[in-house]
Every structure is written in C-alpha cells, then in structure tokens.
Amino acid sequence: MRYAYPSGSRPLEGYTIKRGVGRGGFGEVYFAVSDAGKEVALKLIRRNLDVELRGVTQCLNLKHQNLIALYDIRTDEHEDRWVVMEYVSGESLDEAIEKHPQGMPLELAMHWFTGIATGVAYLHDHGIVHRDLKPANLFMDEGTVKIGDYGLSKFISCSRRSGQTESVGTVHYMAPEIGNGRYGKEIDTYALGIILYEMLTGHVPFEGESVGEVLMKHLTAEPDLNVLDEPYRGIVAGAMAKDPEVRIKSVAAMLDRLPSSVRPVGAVPMPNGRSAEGPVVLTVDEEPAEAASLKEDDEPILAALRSGWYDLERRFDESDLHPLLKSMIVIALVLVFVSSGIPFLGLLLPAAFLYLIYRTVRAIVVGPSRKRVAAKPVQGVPSRSESPGISSVLQERIQSETARATQEQRTKQKTKQFSRQDWRQQLQEHLAAKTMRQRMTELVGGMLVATAVASIGSLAICLVSARGVSMELYVWMTLVASLASWAVMIPTRLAEGKFEDQAPMRFVQLVSGALVGVMAWGIAEALVLSMPWSNIGIGPGSGMMDVALGFSLERSTLADNAAKLVRLPLQVYAAYFAFLFALLAWWRQAEVTRRSRVSLWSVVWCGFVAWLLHFVWWFPQPLGLLLAAVIAFTVQFSSVWIPPSRRQALAEGEEVG
Amino acid sequence: MSGKRIVAWVDGVGGFLICLGEEVVLGQPSVDGADIAVLADLSRRHATIRREGESYVLTPLHRASIDGRVLAGPTVLNDGAQVKLGDTVRMKFHKPHALSASAVLTLESHHKTEPAVDAIVLMSESCIFGPQPRSHICCRDWTDDFVLFRRGSDLQFRTSAPAEVEDESLSTGKTIAGNCRIEGKGFALSFEEI
Numbered sequence: 001m002r003y004a005y006p007s008g009s010r011p012l013e014g015y016t017i018k019r020g021v022g023r024g025g026f027g028e029v030y031f032a033v034s035d036a037g038k039e040v041a042l043k044l045i046r047r048n049l050d051v052e053l054r055g056v057t058q059c060l061n062l063k064h065q066n067l068i069a070l071y072d073i074r075t076d077e078h079e080d081r082w083v084v085m086e087y088v089s090g091e092s093l094d095e096a097i098e099k100h101p102q103g104m105p106l107e108l109a110m111h112w113f114t115g116i117a118t119g120v121a122y123l124h125d126h127g128i129v130h131r132d133l134k135p136a137n138l139f140m141d142e143g144t145v146k147i148g149d150y151g152l153s154k155f156i157s158c159s160r161r162s163g164q165t166e167s168v169g170t171v172h173y174m175a176p177e178i179g180n181g182r183y184g185k186e187i188d189t190y191a192l193g194i195i196l197y198e199m200l201t202g203h204v205p206f207e208g209e210s211v212g213e214v215l216m217k218h219l220t221a222e223p224d225l226n227v228l229d230e231p232y233r234g235i236v237a238g239a240m241a242k243d244p245e246v247r248i249k250s251v252a253a254m255l256d257r258l259p260s261s262v263r264p265v266g267a268v269p270m271p272n273g274r275s276a277e278g279p280v281v282l283t284v285d286e287e288p289a290e291a292a293s294l295k296e297d298d299e300p301i302l303a304a305l306r307s308g309w310y311d312l313e314r315r316f317d318e319s320d321l322h323p324l325l326k327s328m329i330v331i332a333l334v335l336v337f338v339s340s341g342i343p344f345l346g347l348l349l350p351a352a353f354l355y356l357i358y359r360t361v362r363a364i365v366v367g368p369s370r371k372r373v374a375a376k377p378v379q380g381v382p383s384r385s386e387s388p389g390i391s392s393v394l395q396e397r398i399q400s401e402t403a404r405a406t407q408e409q410r411t412k413q414k415t416k417q418f419s420r421q422d423w424r425q426q427l428q429e430h431l432a433a434k435t436m437r438q439r440m441t442e443l444v445g446g447m448l449v450a451t452a453v454a455s456i457g458s459l460a461i462c463l464v465s466a467r468g469v470s471m472e473l474y475v476w477m478t479l480v481a482s483l484a485s486w487a488v489m490i491p492t493r494l495a496e497g498k499f500e501d502q503a504p505m506r507f508v509q510l511v512s513g514a515l516v517g518v519m520a521w522g523i524a525e526a527l528v529l530s531m532p533w534s535n536i537g538i539g540p541g542s543g544m545m546d547v548a549l550g551f552s553l554e555r556s557t558l559a560d561n562a563a564k565l566v567r568l569p570l571q572v573y574a575a576y577f578a579f580l581f582a583l584l585a586w587w588r589q590a591e592v593t594r595r596s597r598v599s600l601w602s603v604v605w606c607g608f609v610a611w612l613l614h615f616v617w618w619f620p621q622p623l624g625l626l627l628a629a630v631i632a633f634t635v636q637f638s639s640v641w642i643p644p645s646r647r648q649a650l651a652e653g654e655e656v657g
Numbered sequence: 658m659s660g661k662r663i664v665a666w667v668d669g670v671g672g673f674l675i676c677l678g679e680e681v682v683l684g685q686p687s688v689d690g691a692d693i694a695v696l697a698d699l700s701r702r703h704a705t706i707r708r709e710g711e712s713y714v715l716t717p718l719h720r721a722s723i724d725g726r727v728l729a730g731p732t733v734l735n736d737g738a739q740v741k742l743g744d745t746v747r748m749k750f751h752k753p754h755a756l757s758a759s760a761v762l763t764l765e766s767h768h769k770t771e772p773a774v775d776a777i778v779l780m781s782e783s784c785i786f787g788p789q790p791r792s793h794i795c796c797r798d799w800t801d802d803f804v805l806f807r808r809g810s811d812l813q814f815r816t817s818a819p820a821e822v823e824d825e826s827l828s829t830g831k832t833i834a835g836n837c838r839i840e841g842k843g844f845a846l847s848f849e850e851i
Contacts (some may be wrong), residue, residue, distance in 0.1 A: 657738030
C-alpha cells in the first residue's frame, strides 16, 4: 500500500500529514494534525473529479451524530482537492465483524444497526443516497456509529449522469438494479439488509470467488435466511428483495420493524413522523435503464423501433409456446402479410424513404456535436437528451472493472467473468484458439446434417406450397439449400473468433452468395427446370434494379408466361443470391453463441428480406423467400450451438465437449 | 521526561508511541510531565511504569488499580493486566511476544493520548511490526515482519522484505535517526522523533 504523501508532508497549508489511513475509490485518506493540534482526516480527490465534488459540497453542512463530519474542501498547489473531515479513530464494522466469525451478539449488532440506519435515514431525508454502504465505511467512535464516505455518494439530482464515479460500491453490498443504472435510495436499503445479515451471521449472504459470481448471485440467487430468527429474517428478506419496487420502502420502515426494545426513540428525523408507510421522501424521476444495445445509436425513432423489435423477438424466442404452435403463428403472420402486403408496402416504402432523408439530415446536423459530448462527459452537466445514459457509463465501468478483474484472475489461471460482453469475448478467444482439425470435424458433421435438414425442409416446402409436386424442383431446392447453408457455415466456422467487425464477413458472403447463385443456375439448367412464380408483389422484370439497369428478362426466357413458369439467366441467380447473402448477417445464425439453437424469428426475417429483395432484383416468389427460410433453418439447426448454461463453464476454461 | 520517545506512523495501520526509556511516567500532558500523556482527568504525574529485567512494575503516585484492586504500593504487571488510573482511564497491558521483554499499553477507555496514537510500546531490546498477533504492532495486511532493535545507543531495523530508507542523511542504511521514512514491498512507515 503506497501513499503519495509521507509522514510530515504538508500538502495543505496548516495541516501536517501523519500517516496514510486507507484508500477509497476516490483516492487516499490521511490522518493529519492541524498546526493548532486538531486531528483531521484528509481525503485526497485527484483532479478531474469536479463533478463529484458538487456532491460533497451538498453534504458539507449536514449535521448528524451518526455521520462523519465534513469540515471543508481545500485545493492544493497541484490543483488537487482535499476534503477535510472528522478523524474517527475507532474500529470499523469490518473489524468488528471479523472479531465475531459466528455473528456478533444481538445487542452489539443492534447498536451498530440502529446507528447506521438512523444516519442513512437522515441522509435520505436530505435527498442523498449513500450508494457505497459497506462495513469498511462504518465506524464506532466512542460508542457512536459514524458513517463515512457519504460526501462522495453524490447528491441525487446531479449524480445520475455524472458517470465518472469510482464509488460504485463493493459488490457484496451492491443491489441488483445498479447494473441497470438505477440509483434510488433502495440500493441503500438493500445494502443495509446485507450488512444486518452479515452482522448476525458473520458472513455476507452471497459469497463467491469472483466479482462476477457475486454479482450473478445478487441478480439471481436467494439468500439463505434460515439462519436468522424473526423479526430479523423478515427484515433482511424485505430489504434484500431483488425488485426495488417490492423492497422495504424506507430505512425508517426497517427501523420500525425492529423489536421496540432495540429501536432508537425519536432518532429518525422523518418529516412526516415515523410512519412506516410514510410518503417517499425522495422525489426523483427514476430514469429507466436503457438497453445496452441502444448505446451505439440512440436516434430516438430507430432506437424505439429496435428495442420494441428486440423485445418482441426475445419474448417470442423465449416463450414457452409449443414449437408447432409457434410455427403456426409464424405461418399465419406470413400469410396475412403476403395477402395484404401490397397496400401495406405502399405505406411502408414512402415512410422508409422519408426516414432515410430524416436520418441523413440528422447525421449531418447532430452527429458531430454528439461525438464531442460523448468524448467529454465531465465538462459541465450535459443536457438531458445529449448526456450519455448513466447505465451505459456504468456498463462501461463494470466492463472495465471486469476486464481488470479478469486480468488479475487470469494470472491465477482462474478465469471467471460476468458480463455478457465479457464472456463473449472470452468465448471468442476460446474459439479463436480452436485447432483447424477441431473446426473441420465440426464443420463436416454440420454439413452432413445440413444436407439432411435441407432435403426435409425442401420436401416440406414443395409439398405445402408448390403447385404440383415437381421432382426436379425438389432436387433443385435440396441442393441449393444445402450448398447455401454450407456457404454460410464454412466461412463462419473458419473465421470463428477472428473478426470483430462485420465488413469482412459481409464481403465473404457476397462472394459466396454469388457462387451459390452460379451453382443454382447450373443445377437448374442441368435439370431443365422452370421456376414457378406467383405474383406476390411484382411480376418478372419489374424489380427496381431490373428497371434501372434496363435489364429486362427477355420474353424468350419466359418458358410459359400463362402458367407462370420462368427460366432465368445466370446473372439473375448470381446477383439475387449475392444480394441475399450480403444483406443478411447469416453468420450470426451459425455462431455458437446465438441466443437459441433455432430462432423461428430469424427464419421468418430471412424469408421477409428475401421477399423485399425481389422488389429490387426480381426472383420468382414465393420460391425465393421460402428458399431463404429453409436455408436459415438449415444453417441454424445444423451449426454447433453451445447452450447458455454451458457458456459460463466454457468461458471459465473448460474444454468444448 | 525520563527517556527518548519516537512515534511510528504506519501507513494503513496506525500511529504508535515507542518509549525507549527504562521508566515512563503516565499523566496529563504538561511541559515537563508525562511520557505517556493522556487527555483525561489525571494528575500530571499519575503513575510510573518501570522495566526491571523481564518484568514491569507500576508505581501509583495517585489513585490507580490493577484488575480492580486498588494499589497501595509498587506492583508487578502481568500480561493482560487491566490498569485503571483515576476514575475513568482504563488501559490494557500486554507482553505479546515470549522472546521479547517489550510491552504494549492500549487505552481501552475512550481517551486520547498526546500525540494521538493507537497504542504505546514500552520497548526493551526490540519491537516487532508484523502480521502475527504476537507482534507488538500488529499489521494485519503485511506479509513480513519488520523488527526495530537497539544496537548500542542506536536504533536499527531489519526486515526480510526489501526496504529502502527515504532519507539521504541515513547513509548507514539500517539505522534510524531523526525523522525518516521506510518503504518496502507492501508496507511503508515513518518515524518521528518527539
């Protein structure tokens, strides 16, 4: 433990440092003596934390026996800020708990707890959320409980998006909703529940070997409360509720539930008396957490659409409906859409066009300034709409912390981590390390399965949709679907864990799509196959590109216009497949980390995009969209998939089974 | 004032008054009064503690008791003795290390000493700073011991962890004189002469 200032140094006029006391998230704390002999603690706050200091300023004049008094904030010659505060020489709750490994005597625990809760209630009453309650911040000085570090816990109204905070709380006491960027006073209630549990049992309810493990338990695990007696069991259970809405409403309410013998009388300064159901003192607008996925692009319309879409997609994929029922819903939706698609499209296309213009203008006008704001979040308080969401900042912080923790742990040959992004990255590394032989084995297996699945899928399609079962069509479809799924699986498997952006994958797909197109044409020619088409959208040769390029299908190639059968030239196949492949992120469907093995949603999506594509570049429909759907299904069904339950284990270094 | 005193400021641990004299005076702070000055309702010279070989003898000059027994004359202090001076000052006497005659006094009542320290070491030949409970100055998070010992009239130190003295006047390296700071892997402490 190194301290920047040794004993005897005088960084601040009038104070002589005696020794380093500890190190918080913000900086070092020193024990110092003023020239007149006043003992103080000096907390060094490194520059660029100006935003945080606003919080301390708000706390400077709070007065409560259970709070460590703040005297002043001073600036030294290096422009570093120092908080001058009361020096507390007694033991910390941390040390007190350590003395009682089986839990401290009830009387002592209640002495601590009532002091802590009274102080926290006072803070809440003054609109301040501590956010970093933990035994190391709580002290017993001459029989009085003292809460420390609250000055740095930020004033609620300005803290929500100040972002650059270091004090996010020790994970053992961290409420689950902090991950979502929610910082209501409920997080203090949660921490108090944990502290009460720890005092009475001698250990925290959620223990783990890594930060990630503990966080995960906060989010999912239920604490073992059987070791506690009533009423403490009920209080801890109420304070540790995962959902802040169901949690005990206030710290005062917690105190009220204590047996009257230990309750401090009249110590809680609640303006409305000490009613448990008293109105919530803090009137803070709880900004709901934004999904992390919105971070990269928060243009409001798109963001809303996207989050709605993701939500729908996730719910659909994760719902417990029978797959058969799901398929039927999907088919029904598709039929409805196809049958009513044309007028619908008439509305959709102009809207999309307008949006495109709006988006371009927005990018020009708003884009550069947004970047500037994002790069310098500490310079003053950014306006509400332009500020980076606290959740994303916290997210980043958690990620960086994770990265650091991971780094530390890796040295111990113990890699555990918690955030989704992080295990993704871990997995990515794991996958990149796979040998060629492993890849090939997986690939060949997958390709064989793909052929089988493609043939079944094609058969189903032919039976259901094609007018009159044609053996040639079935064979063509099977072969093309197999080839296409191979064309997705091979590059994906080979590139696994190598690319982080999509540009190279898109390009590879464009090329392989064109190849598939060529082969599709070759097979069709060899089978002397005419493609059936129905007019769901537009007829042959009227796609936008066909028209724009003046490329029209010659009448001679239309084998039988009345029967709606068509034979297409090579370029139609090649271009259609190339576009189809480049448009969709097919590799995502072959990734081992996709959300579910087969997502009907993305199958439908692929079909839909294929259908949209034919407006631009005509291809017989519904053949094209059905084929795309079969390819999507085949790719997903036959690609290796690691169930989410195994991913954690895998990321921790287990071999792929 | 009956002997040299230094304060060891140990970063992250606490402040400790180390008394090097054979006899220390306990009492209220005053210009030429107590070695161990307690800010309490005591006399300026309230009692003395004298080292005699391996043991310590407490001589009451004003009202004092050991383990509840009011003292009439000089009494030997045993390890773990509870000393009470006046009506309110309570302190614990310890000889934590079997091989060292040095003793530690810790205030148990909430009184402050001058200078404000966490414990007082009555140092005989050596004073051990380390992670074990038998150390005179217990430094929980340390990995190695740091030993302060007398050599002639000098104070020197040894430690198994690499350490450096941050004061150029200490060219001799391991001798502690005046105010100096010693830093090593995982620890740092400063000595202040008073």
